[in-house]
C-alpha cells in the first residue's frame with residue numbers, strides 16, 4: 001500500500017511540475033511576457049495579446065498572478081521576479097509512470113485550439129462530446145493505481161455494497177472486479193457518453209452486480225445504504241461540496257467508509273498551474289482543499305473518524 005500511495009503522490013507532483021513548465025511556455029508562445037514590459041494596464045494587455053479567447057486569457061493572467069509570476073498594482077499588470085525549480089530525485093524517479101505524459105501533452109495542445117475564439121471557450125474536454133478522450137485518460141495506469149488504493153482502503157470484497165459518485169467509464173469494471181456476484185456496485189455519472197462506454201465494458205465482462213445510473217450527484221438522494229462510497233477526482237467539478245459530502249455520508253452504513261481521492265490543494269504548491277488546463281472542461285471548479293472537506297464533514301450530522309493516506313487520499317469512517 002505504501003508503494004501505491006507514493007506512486008500516486010509522486011505522479012501528481014510531476015503533473016504539477018510539467019503543468020508549470022507548460023504554463024510558462026504559453027506565456028512565451030503568445031508574447032505575453034514581452035507585452036508586460038510595456039507598462040500597460042490589465043485591460044490593455046488583454047486587448048493587445050493575440051489570443052482570441054479573452055475569458056481564457058483572463059484565466060491565464062489570473063493564474064500567473066496566483067503563481068507570483070505577475071503582479072497587479074492598481075490597474076497595471078507587471079512582471080514579478082520569479083524563479084521555479086523542477087525537482088526530480090533518484091528516490092522519486094522509479095515511481096513515475098510515463099503513460100500520462102502524452103495525455104497531458106494533448107491537453108496542453110488543446111489550449112491552442114481553445115485560444116482561437118471566445119464563443120466556445122470550453123470545447124475540448126467535454127465529458128459527453130469528448131467521452132472517448134476521457135475514457136483514454138481514465139484508462140491510464142495512473143488511474144488504476146488509485147483504484148487499487150481505494151479497494152485496499154475500503155477493504156472491498158464480494159458481498160459489499162459500493163456507491164461510486166462520478167464513476168466515469170473505467171471504475172465500474174476496475175472497482176467492480178473487487179466485488180462479486182454477492183456484492184453490489186452502483187456507479188452514478190451525469191454523462192450519457194461516459195456511461196455508454198462503461199455499460200458496454202460491464203456487459204462484456206459479465207459483471208451483473210454492477211449497475212449504472214445517469215444522475216447529477218449535486219441533486220442525487222440515494223435511497224439505499226452502502227458499505228463504501230467512493231469519490232475519486234470528482235469533487236473538483238462540484239462548486240459547493242457540502243451538499244455532496246452530506247449525500248455521501250447519508251448513504252453510508254454505520255462503520256462504512258467514504259473514500260475521497262483528489263490532489264488536495266494544501267499539499268501541492270503551484271497546483272493552480274494544472275487547474276488552468278483542467279478548465280478546458282466547463283464543469284471544472286477547483287481541486288478541493290482538505291479543510292473544505294473537513295468543514296463539510298463537521299457540518300454534516302454524522303460522527304466520523306478521518307484518516308489520511310499520503311497527500312491525495314482521505315478515508316472517512318462513519319461512526
Ligand SMILES: C[S@@+](CC[C@H](N)C(=O)[O-])C[C@H]1O[C@@H](n2cnc3c(N)ncnc32)[C@H](O)[C@@H]1O
Pocket residue numbers: 127138143165166167168169170171188189190191194215216217218231232233234237238283
Ligand atoms: C475525472 S472523471 C473521474 C471518474 C472516476 N471517478 C475515476 O476516478 O476514474 C470525473 C467524472 O465525474 C463525472 N461528473 C462530474 N460532475 C458530475 C456530477 N455533478 N454528477 C455526476 N457525475 C459527474 C464526469 O462525467 C466524469 O465521468
